[in-house]
């Protein structure tokens with residue numbers, strides 16, 4: 001298990017290009033309208049970031065797309081031009097899709113100082129992956145995770161509880177697979193129904209039922225308890241707080257979703273050990289009182 005990386009992160013957003021575009025929860029029109037990546041502008045921003053933070057370990061992260069699905073020439077160009085701006089000890093991070101991981105890709109990323117790879121696995125069950133339009137099977141997701149880890153990268157996994165066809169049994173399988181793949185980092189994004197997606201149409205026809213907010217909080221709190229002893233660090237709960245509410249059709253979206261999970265974890269701790277409740281820090285008392293009186297909305 002790697003030590004937590006304390007690098008200062010500078011995020012760059014790569015709009016999706018060349019994606020198969022079949023995930024039922026994703027709105028392709030918005031993604032294809034998201035513009036192209038301005039490498040020159042990114043170089044300027046990264047140069048300023050590096051200068052501002054000399055003497056600190058830094059990481060430039062490529063988020064927002066399937067980095068390794070970009071045309072090879074573009075990938076090389078981005079990696080070369082951004083990696084040569086880094087100070088010694090700095091690194092890069094990419095997020096990508098498990099379909100686009102192979103030995104050549106991994107060695108290319110390593111050569112350009114990528115040290116963290118986050119995989120959008122979303123689920124480890126075939127029926128859920130199929131119903132969600134992910135275009136790969138659980139075996140491939142597992143193999144991609146193992147390959148990333150064995151190549152020496154810090155490995156991150158993203159999971160989406162509540163995808164179509166998910167169930168108590170699929171949740172258990174995901175929990176088992178998580179302990180088996182042992183990522184260093186985990187992001188949990190309970191599925192939210194976004195306007196304009198196939199999932200929104202399924203929901204409107206009554207063919208998909210999202211998790212309630214309470215169910216999603218409970219599932220994430222269960223993951224947190226599962227991950228703690230295995231040193232799997234959960235780095236994100238829920239979609240970003242700045243998501244436009246007008247885009248949300250249904251599902252467990254809450255702008256402070258992560259706080260709801262932390263609140264639930266603290267409640268569980270107190271329930272297990274009532275003495276713990278007598279010695280709370282002011283911040284913990286505040287946390288218990290935040291977002292209404294008690295349980296998250298149904």
Ligand code: SF4
Nearest residue numbers: 016019021022023026
């Ligand atoms: S979520 Fe799926 S469809 Fe949307 S950009 Fe990612 S891979 Fe493509």
